[in-house]
Amino acid sequence: MASPELVELATQFVTHYYTQFDADRKTLVGLYRDASVMTFQEQPSAGAAAIGQKLEQLPFQKVVHKFTPPDVQPTSNGGVLIAVLGQLVVDDGETPLNFSQIFILAKDQAGSWYVQNDIFKLVVF
Amino acid sequence: MASPELVELATQFVTHYYTQFDADRKTLVGLYRDASVMTFQEQPSAGAAAIGQKLEQLPFQKVVHKFTPPDVQPTSNGGVLIAVLGQLVVDDGETPLNFSQIFILAKDQAGSWYVQNDIFKLVVF
Numbered sequence: 220m221a222s223p224e225l226v227e228l229a230t231q232f233v234t235h236y237y238t239q240f241d242a243d244r245k246t247l248v249g250l251y252r253d254a255s256v257m258t259f260q261e262q263p264s265a266g267a268a269a270i271g272q273k274l275e276q277l278p279f280q281k282v283v284h285k286f287t288p289p290d291v292q293p294t295s296n297g298g299v300l301i302a303v304l305g306q307l308v309v310d311d312g313e314t315p316l317n318f319s320q321i322f323i324l325a326k327d328q329a330g331s332w333y334v335q336n337d338i339f340k341l342v343v344f
Numbered sequence: 345m346a347s348p349e350l351v352e353l354a355t356q357f358v359t360h361y362y363t364q365f366d367a368d369r370k371t372l373v374g375l376y377r378d379a380s381v382m383t384f385q386e387q388p389s390a391g392a393a394a395i396g397q398k399l400e401q402l403p404f405q406k407v408v409h410k411f412t413p414p415d416v417q418p419t420s421n422g423g424v425l426i427a428v429l430g431q432l433v434v435d436d437g438e439t440p441l442n443f444s445q446i447f448i449l450a451k452d453q454a455g456s457w458y459v460q461n462d463i464f465k466l467v468v469f
Contacts, residue, residue: 220381220388256345258415258427263345290383290463295450296421302383302446302463317467319444321427325420338415338427342442342467 221291221299229291229301232324232332237284237305244274244282250334252327257337270337279309284318298335299324304342317342346416346424354416354426357449357457362409362430369399369407375459377452382462395462404434409443423460424449429467442467 221229239246248271251257257264257273264273286305294300301322306315323336346354364371373396376382382389382398389398411430419425426447431440448461 220383220390254420256417258345258417261415265345287469290386290465292381292383292461292463294419294421294448295379295423295460296419298420300446300448300461300463302444302465304444304465304467304469306469315469317442317469319427319429319467321425321446323419323425335420336417336425338417338425340415340427340429342429342444344412344429344431344440344442 225299226291229289229299233289233303237286241283247274252333255334259339281310283308350418350424351416354414354424358414358428362411366408372399377458380459384464406435408433
Protein backbone atom coordinates (compact mmCIF):
# COMPACT_ATOMS: atom_id res chain seq x y z
CA MET A 220 0.00 0.00 0.00
CA ALA A 221 0.99 3.62 0.12
CA SER A 222 4.31 4.22 1.84
CA PRO A 223 4.59 7.01 4.44
CA GLU A 224 6.53 8.98 1.80
CA LEU A 225 3.67 8.69 -0.67
CA VAL A 226 1.13 9.75 1.94
CA GLU A 227 3.35 12.71 2.82
CA LEU A 228 3.68 13.66 -0.85
CA ALA A 229 -0.08 13.44 -1.36
CA THR A 230 -0.84 15.45 1.76
CA GLN A 231 1.61 18.16 0.75
CA PHE A 232 0.18 18.24 -2.76
CA VAL A 233 -3.43 18.49 -1.63
CA THR A 234 -2.62 21.19 0.92
CA HIS A 235 -0.75 23.16 -1.74
CA TYR A 236 -3.49 22.66 -4.31
CA TYR A 237 -6.35 23.98 -2.20
CA THR A 238 -4.27 26.77 -0.68
CA GLN A 239 -3.46 27.97 -4.18
CA PHE A 240 -7.01 27.40 -5.38
CA ASP A 241 -8.42 29.58 -2.61
CA ALA A 242 -5.70 32.26 -2.81
CA ASP A 243 -5.21 32.66 -6.58
CA ARG A 244 -6.50 29.87 -8.77
CA LYS A 245 -4.79 31.25 -11.87
CA THR A 246 -1.57 29.74 -10.54
CA LEU A 247 -2.94 26.19 -10.62
CA VAL A 248 -2.20 25.88 -14.34
CA GLY A 249 1.44 25.23 -13.39
CA LEU A 250 0.42 21.90 -11.86
CA TYR A 251 -0.83 20.52 -15.20
CA ARG A 252 0.91 19.49 -18.44
CA ASP A 253 -0.16 19.05 -22.06
CA ALA A 254 -1.16 15.43 -21.42
CA SER A 255 -3.31 16.28 -18.41
CA VAL A 256 -7.06 15.69 -18.38
CA MET A 257 -9.67 17.17 -16.07
CA THR A 258 -13.35 16.41 -15.62
CA PHE A 259 -14.96 19.22 -13.66
CA GLN A 260 -18.62 18.69 -12.89
CA GLU A 261 -18.76 16.30 -15.85
CA GLN A 262 -17.19 18.86 -18.20
CA PRO A 263 -13.95 17.62 -19.81
CA SER A 264 -10.81 19.72 -20.41
CA ALA A 265 -7.58 18.42 -21.93
CA GLY A 266 -4.15 20.05 -21.67
CA ALA A 267 -2.76 22.54 -19.18
CA ALA A 268 -3.92 25.61 -21.11
CA ALA A 269 -7.54 24.51 -21.38
CA ILE A 270 -7.59 23.29 -17.78
CA GLY A 271 -6.11 26.55 -16.50
CA GLN A 272 -8.67 28.53 -18.46
CA LYS A 273 -11.51 26.40 -17.15
CA LEU A 274 -10.42 26.87 -13.54
CA GLU A 275 -9.87 30.58 -13.98
CA GLN A 276 -13.29 31.10 -15.51
CA LEU A 277 -15.31 29.31 -12.84
CA PRO A 278 -18.22 31.58 -11.97
CA PHE A 279 -17.30 32.61 -8.44
CA GLN A 280 -15.00 35.15 -6.90
CA LYS A 281 -14.12 33.55 -3.61
CA VAL A 282 -13.90 29.95 -2.49
CA VAL A 283 -12.72 28.20 0.65
CA HIS A 284 -11.93 24.48 0.57
CA LYS A 285 -11.75 22.24 3.60
CA PHE A 286 -10.67 18.64 3.16
CA THR A 287 -10.21 15.45 5.11
CA PRO A 288 -6.96 13.46 5.00
CA PRO A 289 -6.73 12.00 1.49
CA ASP A 290 -6.71 8.32 0.60
CA VAL A 291 -3.50 7.51 -1.25
CA GLN A 292 -2.42 4.55 -3.41
CA PRO A 293 0.46 3.92 -5.78
CA THR A 294 -0.59 3.35 -9.39
CA SER A 295 0.84 0.52 -11.48
CA ASN A 296 3.21 2.84 -13.37
CA GLY A 297 4.77 4.90 -10.61
CA GLY A 298 2.06 7.50 -10.19
CA VAL A 299 0.04 8.43 -7.13
CA LEU A 300 -3.73 8.06 -6.87
CA ILE A 301 -5.22 10.57 -4.43
CA ALA A 302 -8.87 10.69 -3.35
CA VAL A 303 -10.14 13.71 -1.45
CA LEU A 304 -13.48 14.32 0.21
CA GLY A 305 -14.11 17.83 1.40
CA GLN A 306 -16.39 20.78 1.74
CA LEU A 307 -16.24 24.15 0.04
CA VAL A 308 -17.95 27.47 0.52
CA VAL A 309 -18.38 29.77 -2.48
CA ASP A 310 -18.67 33.56 -2.22
CA ASP A 311 -19.27 33.53 1.52
CA GLY A 312 -22.32 31.31 1.18
CA GLU A 313 -23.80 29.84 4.32
CA THR A 314 -24.12 26.22 3.28
CA PRO A 315 -20.94 24.25 2.59
CA LEU A 316 -21.05 21.95 -0.43
CA ASN A 317 -19.61 18.45 -0.21
CA PHE A 318 -17.17 17.54 -2.95
CA SER A 319 -15.11 14.61 -4.19
CA GLN A 320 -11.85 15.18 -6.06
CA ILE A 321 -9.50 12.60 -7.48
CA PHE A 322 -6.00 13.20 -8.72
CA ILE A 323 -3.42 10.99 -10.35
CA LEU A 324 0.02 12.56 -10.02
CA ALA A 325 2.77 11.60 -12.46
CA LYS A 326 6.36 12.72 -12.95
CA ASP A 327 7.26 14.84 -15.96
CA GLN A 328 10.52 14.44 -17.86
CA ALA A 329 12.22 16.87 -15.51
CA GLY A 330 11.21 14.72 -12.54
CA SER A 331 8.56 17.11 -11.23
CA TRP A 332 5.19 15.83 -10.10
CA TYR A 333 2.19 17.11 -12.04
CA VAL A 334 -1.52 16.35 -12.27
CA GLN A 335 -2.13 13.77 -15.01
CA ASN A 336 -5.79 13.10 -14.11
CA ASP A 337 -8.25 15.28 -12.19
CA ILE A 338 -11.92 14.55 -11.52
CA PHE A 339 -13.97 17.01 -9.48
CA LYS A 340 -17.60 16.55 -8.57
CA LEU A 341 -19.99 17.97 -6.02
CA VAL A 342 -21.68 15.29 -3.93
CA VAL A 343 -25.32 15.98 -4.64
CA PHE A 344 -28.19 13.47 -4.65
CA MET B 345 -10.88 12.55 -22.99
CA ALA B 346 -12.73 9.32 -22.51
CA SER B 347 -13.94 7.76 -25.74
CA PRO B 348 -17.53 6.45 -25.96
CA GLU B 349 -16.03 2.94 -25.80
CA LEU B 350 -14.28 3.75 -22.51
CA VAL B 351 -17.44 5.24 -21.04
CA GLU B 352 -19.35 2.14 -22.13
CA LEU B 353 -16.71 -0.14 -20.58
CA ALA B 354 -16.80 1.82 -17.31
CA THR B 355 -20.59 1.83 -17.19
CA GLN B 356 -20.75 -1.90 -17.80
CA PHE B 357 -18.09 -2.54 -15.19
CA VAL B 358 -19.76 -0.41 -12.52
CA THR B 359 -23.16 -1.93 -13.20
CA HIS B 360 -21.66 -5.43 -12.95
CA TYR B 361 -19.68 -4.57 -9.83
CA TYR B 362 -22.62 -3.28 -7.79
CA THR B 363 -25.02 -5.94 -9.09
CA GLN B 364 -22.57 -8.61 -7.92
CA PHE B 365 -21.86 -6.76 -4.68
CA ASP B 366 -25.54 -6.64 -3.79
CA ALA B 367 -26.33 -10.19 -4.98
CA ASP B 368 -23.31 -12.16 -3.74
CA ARG B 369 -20.23 -10.18 -2.84
CA LYS B 370 -18.09 -13.32 -2.49
CA THR B 371 -17.87 -13.34 -6.29
CA LEU B 372 -16.18 -9.93 -6.46
CA VAL B 373 -12.79 -11.49 -5.72
CA GLY B 374 -12.63 -12.54 -9.38
CA LEU B 375 -12.35 -8.89 -10.40
CA TYR B 376 -9.04 -8.43 -8.54
CA ARG B 377 -5.51 -9.75 -9.09
CA ASP B 378 -2.41 -10.23 -6.92
CA ALA B 379 -1.23 -6.69 -7.71
CA SER B 380 -4.56 -5.08 -6.77
CA VAL B 381 -4.86 -2.67 -3.87
CA MET B 382 -8.00 -1.57 -2.05
CA THR B 383 -8.58 1.11 0.56
CA PHE B 384 -11.96 0.52 2.18
CA GLN B 385 -12.92 3.13 4.74
CA GLU B 386 -9.22 3.93 5.14
CA GLN B 387 -8.32 0.26 5.72
CA PRO B 388 -5.82 -1.09 3.18
CA SER B 389 -5.87 -4.54 1.60
CA ALA B 390 -3.41 -5.81 -0.99
CA GLY B 391 -3.92 -8.75 -3.36
CA ALA B 392 -7.07 -10.45 -4.58
CA ALA B 393 -7.24 -12.93 -1.69
CA ALA B 394 -7.05 -10.27 1.03
CA ILE B 395 -9.43 -7.97 -0.82
CA GLY B 396 -11.95 -10.76 -1.34
CA GLN B 397 -11.75 -11.69 2.32
CA LYS B 398 -12.23 -8.07 3.39
CA LEU B 399 -15.30 -7.64 1.20
CA GLU B 400 -16.79 -10.95 2.32
CA GLN B 401 -16.33 -10.12 6.00
CA LEU B 402 -17.97 -6.70 5.94
CA PRO B 403 -20.36 -6.59 8.90
CA PHE B 404 -23.70 -6.53 7.11
CA GLN B 405 -25.95 -9.12 5.52
CA LYS B 406 -27.73 -7.12 2.87
CA VAL B 407 -26.74 -4.05 0.89
CA VAL B 408 -28.26 -2.14 -2.00
CA HIS B 409 -26.11 0.27 -4.03
CA LYS B 410 -27.44 3.04 -6.23
CA PHE B 411 -25.02 5.08 -8.30
CA THR B 412 -24.93 8.01 -10.67
CA PRO B 413 -23.25 7.78 -14.11
CA PRO B 414 -19.51 7.46 -13.44
CA ASP B 415 -16.84 9.93 -14.49
CA VAL B 416 -14.33 8.18 -16.74
CA GLN B 417 -10.82 9.07 -17.90
CA PRO B 418 -8.03 7.15 -19.61
CA THR B 419 -4.89 6.77 -17.50
CA SER B 420 -1.44 7.42 -18.93
CA ASN B 421 -0.67 3.70 -19.30
CA GLY B 422 -3.79 2.34 -20.93
CA GLY B 423 -5.95 1.93 -17.84
CA VAL B 424 -9.33 3.40 -17.02
CA LEU B 425 -9.97 5.74 -14.10
CA ILE B 426 -13.57 5.54 -12.89
CA ALA B 427 -15.12 7.77 -10.23
CA VAL B 428 -18.50 6.84 -8.78
CA LEU B 429 -20.75 8.73 -6.41
CA GLY B 430 -23.68 6.82 -5.04
CA GLN B 431 -25.90 5.87 -2.15
CA LEU B 432 -26.21 2.58 -0.33
CA VAL B 433 -28.62 1.09 2.15
CA VAL B 434 -27.38 -1.55 4.57
CA ASP B 435 -29.62 -4.21 6.13
CA ASP B 436 -32.84 -2.48 5.14
CA GLY B 437 -31.89 0.70 7.00
CA GLU B 438 -34.01 3.78 6.44
CA THR B 439 -31.27 6.30 5.75
CA PRO B 440 -29.16 5.90 2.62
CA LEU B 441 -25.46 6.59 3.06
CA ASN B 442 -23.56 8.60 0.44
CA PHE B 443 -20.40 6.99 -0.86
CA SER B 444 -17.50 7.70 -3.19
CA GLN B 445 -15.70 4.87 -4.95
CA ILE B 446 -12.77 5.07 -7.33
CA PHE B 447 -11.48 2.30 -9.55
CA ILE B 448 -8.55 2.04 -11.88
CA LEU B 449 -9.07 -0.83 -14.30
CA ALA B 450 -6.07 -2.43 -15.99
CA LYS B 451 -5.66 -5.36 -18.37
CA ASP B 452 -4.10 -8.58 -17.14
CA GLN B 453 -1.77 -10.70 -19.25
CA ALA B 454 -4.72 -12.58 -20.71
CA GLY B 455 -6.25 -9.29 -21.85
CA SER B 456 -9.03 -9.23 -19.26
CA TRP B 457 -9.86 -6.05 -17.37
CA TYR B 458 -9.39 -6.22 -13.62
CA VAL B 459 -9.42 -3.76 -10.70
CA GLN B 460 -5.88 -2.51 -10.07
CA ASN B 461 -6.87 0.26 -7.61
CA ASP B 462 -10.02 0.60 -5.49
CA ILE B 463 -10.80 3.32 -2.96
CA PHE B 464 -14.13 3.27 -1.14
CA LYS B 465 -15.24 5.87 1.36
CA LEU B 466 -18.51 6.98 2.88
CA VAL B 467 -19.14 10.70 2.45
CA VAL B 468 -19.51 11.81 6.06
CA PHE B 469 -18.65 15.21 7.52
